[in-house]
Amino acid sequence: MWDGVTLQQLLLITDGCSNAGTDPVYVAQTGRSKGVTTSVIGILDDGALGEQGRREAENIAEAGGGMCRIIRIADLSRTMQMVTQQTMQLTLQQVVNKELRNLVGQEANALPPETRTKVAKFVETVTEEADVQIGLVVDVSASMTTKMTSVREAVRDLELGLAARTGSHRLIVITYPGLHGEDAVVHRLEGAQVADAIGAMRAAGNTPTGPALETAIRALLESRDHRLATREDRADDGGEGLMKHYVG
Amino acid sequence: MSVSKRLQVLVPEFRPGTVLPGKWRGHSYRIMRLVGRGANGTVYQVLRDRDVVAIKIGENAAAIALEYERMRELTASLGTAGIIPELYDLDDVEHGGEVYPMLAMEFIKGVSPEEFIDIRGREWIPLCLTKLLRRLETLHAKGYAFCDLKSANLLFDPDTAEPRLIDFGGLTPIGQAVREFTELYDRAWWGRGTRKADSHYDMFACALLGLQLLTPISPTDLERLRTRRPADRNAFLSRRCVSEIKDGQLQTILNKALSGQYREPAEFRMELAALWVNDREENRGNMGGPLKMTSGSVGVRKRARRKWDMTDWGLLVAVAVFVVTMGTLLWFGSL
Numbered sequence: 001m002w003d004g005v006t007l008q009q010l011l012l013i014t015d016g017c018s019n020a021g022t023d024p025v026y027v028a029q030t031g032r033s034k035g036v037t038t039s040v041i042g043i044l045d046d047g048a049l050g051e052q053g054r055r056e057a058e059n060i061a062e063a064g065g066g067m068c069r070i071i072r073i074a075d076l077s078r079t080m081q082m083v084t085q086q087t088m089q090l091t092l093q094q095v096v097n098k099e100l101r102n103l104v105g106q107e108a109n110a111l112p113p114e115t116r117t118k119v120a121k122f123v124e125t126v127t128e129e130a131d132v133q134i135g136l137v138v139d140v141s142a143s144m145t146t147k148m149t150s151v152r153e154a155v156r157d158l159e160l161g162l163a164a165r166t167g168s169h170r171l172i173v174i175t176y177p178g179l180h181g182e183d184a185v186v187h188r189l190e191g192a193q194v195a196d197a198i199g200a201m202r203a204a205g206n207t208p209t210g211p212a213l214e215t216a217i218r219a220l221l222e223s224r225d226h227r228l229a230t231r232e233d234r235a236d237d238g239g240e241g242l243m244k245h246y247v248g
Numbered sequence: 249m250s251v252s253k254r255l256q257v258l259v260p261e262f263r264p265g266t267v268l269p270g271k272w273r274g275h276s277y278r279i280m281r282l283v284g285r286g287a288n289g290t291v292y293q294v295l296r297d298r299d300v301v302a303i304k305i306g307e308n309a310a311a312i313a314l315e316y317e318r319m320r321e322l323t324a325s326l327g328t329a330g331i332i333p334e335l336y337d338l339d340d341v342e343h344g345g346e347v348y349p350m351l352a353m354e355f356i357k358g359v360s361p362e363e364f365i366d367i368r369g370r371e372w373i374p375l376c377l378t379k380l381l382r383r384l385e386t387l388h389a390k391g392y393a394f395c396d397l398k399s400a401n402l403l404f405d406p407d408t409a410e411p412r413l414i415d416f417g418g419l420t421p422i423g424q425a426v427r428e429f430t431e432l433y434d435r436a437w438w439g440r441g442t443r444k445a446d447s448h449y450d451m452f453a454c455a456l457l458g459l460q461l462l463t464p465i466s467p468t469d470l471e472r473l474r475t476r477r478p479a480d481r482n483a484f485l486s487r488r489c490v491s492e493i494k495d496g497q498l499q500t501i502l503n504k505a506l507s508g509q510y511r512e513p514a515e516f517r518m519e520l521a522a523l524w525v526n527d528r529e530e531n532r533g534n535m536g537g538p539l540k541m542t543s544g545s546v547g548v549r550k551r552a553r554r555k556w557d558m559t560d561w562g563l564l565v566a567v568a569v570f571v572v573t574m575g576t577l578l579w580f581g582s583l
């Protein structure tokens with residue numbers, strides 16, 4: 001049952017609170033029932049997030065079966081990497097827990113620690129080997145403007161991390177709101193270029209987080225249907241020929 | 249009701265004196281003090297029954313269990329040879345009706361690499377790196393890379409210069425993706441290779457640590473680089489290696505390691521060791537034979553340019569008062 005596992009997750013990156021369209025918490029919940037986990041990174045700098053935004057972020061993550069981290073922009077790269085990784089583990093752990101409940105009537109955390117380590121190791125191996133599809137949903141409303149170069153480099157960095165895994169990966173970037181009044185834009189870039197999708201910014205506008213998540217879920221489910229090989233896309237970025245010393 | 253809540257319990261901060269009973273192993277842990285916080289948990293110095301140990305309490309039971317398991321497996325194949333903190337228990341502790349996952353390990357005393365170099369002097373950098381590399385090579389031989397090598401995950405014994413690695417949460421089987429890293433020490437971030445765990449990944453981090461000890465990259469530069477492309481960071485590092493020179497020989501070696509010119513860490517280590525020996529030859533007489541110290545003997549050479557502090561001035565005043573008093577007494581006596 002673990003051969004060729006594909007994990008699908010959304011990672012929402014925002015510094016504010018939604019104010020248009022469907023309730024994002026509801027969208028995250030529906031996504032979850034379709035097998036898409038949603039995690040959230042809330043960015044603190046410039047204080048647009050507020051108590052309300054923080055609560056919304058936590059609720060989206062909880063409904064989406066993922067995790068929530070509220071951080072400063074300087075920690076974005078690290079956090080994105082960690083959240084992606086741990087969300088995969090969390091999803092797998094939930095599947096394992098369900099199995100365990102059926103088999104022994106207990107979850108992993110209720111097992112004695114020695115047994116728990118076996119489960120944890122197993123989850124770790126599958127995390128490394130599973131195929132993963134990630135939709136990065138990036139808030140590009142006005143307050144994010146100053147943070148976009150950081151986000152762009154964090155996305156590039158995430159791609160580097162994913163490329164090092166054994167399993168295949170596919171990273172899709174969805175920015176919202178769109179430049180021409182649409183709720184969200186799905187960028188069709190691949191591999192190392194995916195980060196360069198981030199740059200089209202809008203000076204002002206709503207924050208339609210719910211509709212953006214809907215768009216992202218649709219994009220992920222579509223790509224589940226016709227899966228693309230991504231291993232070939234692993235181009236290096238500016239290694240300037242040093243790469244050869246490290247690979248192999 | 250959500251599963252995510254159950255898997256990720258928020259851990260409160262425990263005050264000194266708090267007693268945390270373990271659920272499975274029959275030990276209790278009395279909090280002495282908070283030692284540090286990291287991404288995976290909070291570390292406390294505690295009393296486990298009568299012994300002083302360190303415990304790491306985390307939100308994520310699986311992460312703690314995995315860190316324990318990795319350390320346990322390594323200990324089984326390496327012994328406790330001072331590379332891995334000694335492991336005691338993997339347990340859950342109970343407090344206020346909640347259960348928190350934790351692991352108990354040896355409490356490691358020591359000073360940070362920066363403090364160590366501050367006490368001993370820059371000429372000790374090659375020796376520190378040499379000793380560190382030797383430990384990393386042992387891990388590599390067992391099929392693991394340490395990966396999250398950085399100043400915060402290292403403590404040095406101030407007397408013997410022995411490095412101790414802490415935080416094995418980043419330990420990764422060679423060939424797999426690096427799970428935990430810090431940008432500053434990450435070769436992929438610098439545009440100088442992949443983020444796959446291998447011996448060269450550790451070697452890069454080790455060389456960067458050397459560079460940080462010699463001429464630290466300023467926080468403002470780091471902040472600026474965060475928004476740049478890996479190729480720009482790569483160029484920055486190349487420029488820096490030639491522009492800010494404090495110790496030409498050492499820097500040349502570090503530079504070679506940073507640009508992947510050594511076939512293996514041992515080669516890097518050997519060149520560092522040669523530097524150390526040469527340094528000693530040149531300074532024979534006034535360096536007090538640092539090689540002796542490598543074999544573990546205590547030979548602290550306080551830095552010559554130590555500044556005068558309050559104690560020193562206090563002593564001086566005390567001596568002056570004493571001399572004046574004695575003088576006065578003698579004078580009275582002679583009357």
Ligand SMILES: Nc1ncnc2c1ncn2[C@@H]1O[C@H](COP(=O)(O)OP(=O)(O)OP(=O)(O)O)[C@@H](O)[C@H]1O
Nearest residue numbers: 284285286287288289291302354355356414415417
């Ligand atoms: N065995 C130990 N003995 C003494 N101090 C320790 C020990 N383990 C950890 N510490 C201290 O606690 C701090 C945090 O621990 P650690 O780095 O293990 O946490 P982490 O969550 O894995 O952190 P990171 O964010 O660095 O990955 C360390 O910087 C170190 O100073």
